[in-house]
Amino acid sequence: GQNIDQPTEMTATEGAIVQINCTYQTSGFNGLFWYQQHAGEAPTFLSYNVLDGLEEKGRFSSFLSRSKGYSYLLLKELQMKDSASYLCAVRDSNSGYSTLTFGKGTMLLVSP
Amino acid sequence: GAGVSQSPSNKVTEKGKDVELRCDPISGHTALYWYRQSLGQGLEFLIYFQGNSAPDKSGLPSDRFSAERTGGSVSTLTIQRTQQEDSAVYLCASSYPGLASYEQYFGPGTRLTVT
Numbered sequence: 001g002q003n004i005d006q007p008t009e010m011t012a013t014e015g016a017i018v019q020i021n022c023t024y025q026t027s028g029f030n031g032l033f034w035y036q037q038h039a040g041e042a043p044t045f046l047s048y049n050v051l052d053g054l055e056e057k058g059r060f061s062s063f064l065s066r067s068k069g070y071s072y073l074l075l076k077e078l079q080m081k082d083s084a085s086y087l088c089a090v091r092d093s094n095s096g097y098s099t100l101t102f103g104k105g106t107m108l109l110v111s112p
Numbered sequence: 113g114a115g116v117s118q119s120p121s122n123k124v125t126e127k128g129k130d131v132e133l134r135c136d137p138i139s140g141h142t143a144l145y146w147y148r149q150s151l152g153q154g155l156e157f158l159i160y161f162q163g164n165s166a167p168d169k170s171g172l173p174s175d176r177f178s179a180e181r182t183g184g185s186v187s188t189l190t191i192q193r194t195q196q197e198d199s200a201v202y203l204c205a206s207s208y209p210g211l212a213s214y215e216q217y218f219g220p221g222t223r224l225t226v227t
Contacts, residue, residue, distance in 0.1 A: 031214075035218075041220065042203065042218035043155070043218045045215045045216070045217070099145070099170075100155075102155040103154055104153060105154060
């Protein structure tokens with residue numbers, strides 16, 4: 001099975017930088033995803049990491065260390081609209097390219 | 113282009129009734145997934161369809177839950193004899209295996225309330 005841990009809640013100030021961590025345990029790692037979900041809306045894809053290192057996409061970056069079972073999502077120049085839940089999800093090679101296992105999400109509140 | 117659509121957006125039903133939830137994936141996406149999301153919980157995988165292959169039903173919580181995908185496109189999730197613990201948001205997602213990331217695109221969900 002898989003176990004994914006991420007903080008339940010985080011708060012930050014507009015314009016600041018915030019790092020959301022995710023740790024996972026899996027029998028066969030085959031990719032890690034970050035999704036953003038605003039209240040009452042569908043999750044939307046943010047990033048994908050399968051190799052170690054940092055993937056940068058505008059204000060958002062995602063880092064992966066496979067040996068440590070660790071990832072983080074870095075959000076820069078925070079805006080009020082970044083207030084949302086951020087979901088870490090892992091794909092297991094034993095399931096091929098089929099299913100993702102999601103963490104419970106980190107609720108980020110950005111204040112003025 | 114059009115994204116994943118789901119209907120109804122909201123469904124209130126009495127305990128013991130059957131419900132059907134519908135998902136229209138993005139055109140050309142051969143993979144389709146159903147998840148449910150309960151308050152304060154993560155997305156829970158239910159079932160996965162890929163092309164004409166047998167579906168992966170490993171996430172279905174009981175035999176009251178079933179799903180079909182007709183013509184490789186539209187999918188219906190059926191819950192028989194609903195129970196109050198079935199109350200959740202049911203999310204459908206689709207993906208295109210041609211993408212290296214196989215990222216999943218989610219629909220807006222159906223909020224099911226069992227009274």
